[in-house]
Amino acid sequence: MNQISNGNSPASMLECMMLIRAYEEKLAALQSTGVAGTCTSVGQEASAVGVVRALRASDRILTNHRSAGRLLARGAEPGRMMAEVMGRSTGYCKGKSGSLHISAKELGVILTSTIVGGELSLATGVGLSMSMLAQDAVVACFFGDGAACEGVFHESLNLASMWKLPILYVCENNQWQAYVHRKETMKGDHVSDWARGYGMESRTVDGNDVEAVHTAAMGAIARIRETGMPYLLETYTYRLRGHYEPDDQAYVDPQELAGWRAKDPIMLQQHRMLQQQAITAAEIAAMQQRVSDTIGRAAAFAADSPFPSLSELTTDVYA
Numbered sequence: 001m002n003q004i005s006n007g008n009s010p011a012s013m014l015e016c017m018m019l020i021r022a023y024e025e026k027l028a029a030l031q032s033t034g035v036a037g038t039c040t041s042v043g044q045e046a047s048a049v050g051v052v053r054a055l056r057a058s059d060r061i062l063t064n065h066r067s068a069g070r071l072l073a074r075g076a077e078p079g080r081m082m083a084e085v086m087g088r089s090t091g092y093c094k095g096k097s098g099s100l101h102i103s104a105k106e107l108g109v110i111l112t113s114t115i116v117g118g119e120l121s122l123a124t125g126v127g128l129s130m131s132m133l134a135q136d137a138v139v140a141c142f143f144g145d146g147a148a149c150e151g152v153f154h155e156s157l158n159l160a161s162m163w164k165l166p167i168l169y170v171c172e173n174n175q176w177q178a179y180v181h182r183k184e185t186m187k188g189d190h191v192s193d194w195a196r197g198y199g200m201e202s203r204t205v206d207g208n209d210v211e212a213v214h215t216a217a218m219g220a221i222a223r224i225r226e227t228g229m230p231y232l233l234e235t236y237t238y239r240l241r242g243h244y245e246p247d248d249q250a251y252v253d254p255q256e257l258a259g260w261r262a263k264d265p266i267m268l269q270q271h272r273m274l275q276q277q278a279i280t281a282a283e284i285a286a287m288q289q290r291v292s293d294t295i296g297r298a299a300a301f302a303a304d305s306p307f308p309s310l311s312e313l314t315t316d317v318y319a
């Protein structure tokens with residue numbers, strides 16, 4: 001467990017979002033030195049934290065390639081995550097997955113799929129397995145608006161609805177599908193509208209408001225438990241950095257980007273808590289310091305960790 005792993009209080013969720021931001025910005029900085037590369041979820045932290053903190057320990061998570069926030073919100077150690085990205089043996093998958101395929105069985109994070117939409121069919125399979133084994137748990141499946149445009153989205157939702165599977169489909173609609181704006185590939189603005197065609201309840205929530213996301217996720221999970229049916233939650237948000245590191249975002253409308261930067265989820269939560277006198281500026285500064293220290297230690301741990309030995313080349317992998 002990381003030190004900033006638990007709880008769904010506004011302060012705990014804020015600190016977790018700050019941890020995710022610091023982790024991803026550190027990786028982005030390391031990329032320029034050739035040490036690590038990744039797809040960040042900067043701007044989408046509220047969605048990850050709000051949803052993951054609504055899950056129980058027995059619930060399961062499957063995610064797409066923008067996975068760091070979901071793992072950190074679940075309690076993953078930033079050092080072991082960084083070690084994984086750097087290919088070190090102390091990483092969650094012994095350095096063999098990188099950021100794009102990382103999983104952490106002990107945290108119930110079953111997989112990261114870099115095949116767009118892959119997580120949707122696999123989560124549906126995990127949901128079927130849980131249902132057949134009569135497990136009292138929910139599967140949370142994180143995917144993007146691009147994945148929702150793939151055929152596998154429609155097949156998965158149809159089957160999950162027919163088979164009454166306990167799945168929370170979480171579409172992080174971050175407006176981008178690699179270098180293509182979703183307006184070029186989708187009719188309408190909301191993926192949540194599509195779920196109704198499969199007889200599934202759905203909702204769109206402000207994905208930059210961590211408290212709103214958390215409340216919506218709690219409500220969605222309660223509905224899954226009550227009805228035994230899947231649910232689609234769309235967190236409407238924005239990818240503030242590029243598709244991967246490095247990416248100069250030359251294709252992004254600067255005005256659109258500026259508009260969403262002004263709705264940065266961390267800034268919003270800090271302002272809200274300051275206004276409500278739920279936190280002081282000094283407490284936020286202390287949080288920032290804790291987070292920076294944690295990430296500094298994580299980067300040092302990863303850099304000091306050994307690479308896997310050659311004898312392990314074919315272990316833990318499919319051949």
Ligand SMILES: Cc1ncc(C[n+]2csc(CCOP(=O)(O)OP(=O)(O)O)c2C)c(N)n1
Nearest residue numbers: 066114115116144145146147174176177178
């Ligand atoms: C099946 C498949 N097609 C294309 C790609 C290349 N690709 C990687 S990420 C991505 C964009 C995915 O967009 P979205 O699902 O909205 O997720 P986001 O990156 O916005 O989180 C694409 C096209 C891929 N990895 N897999």
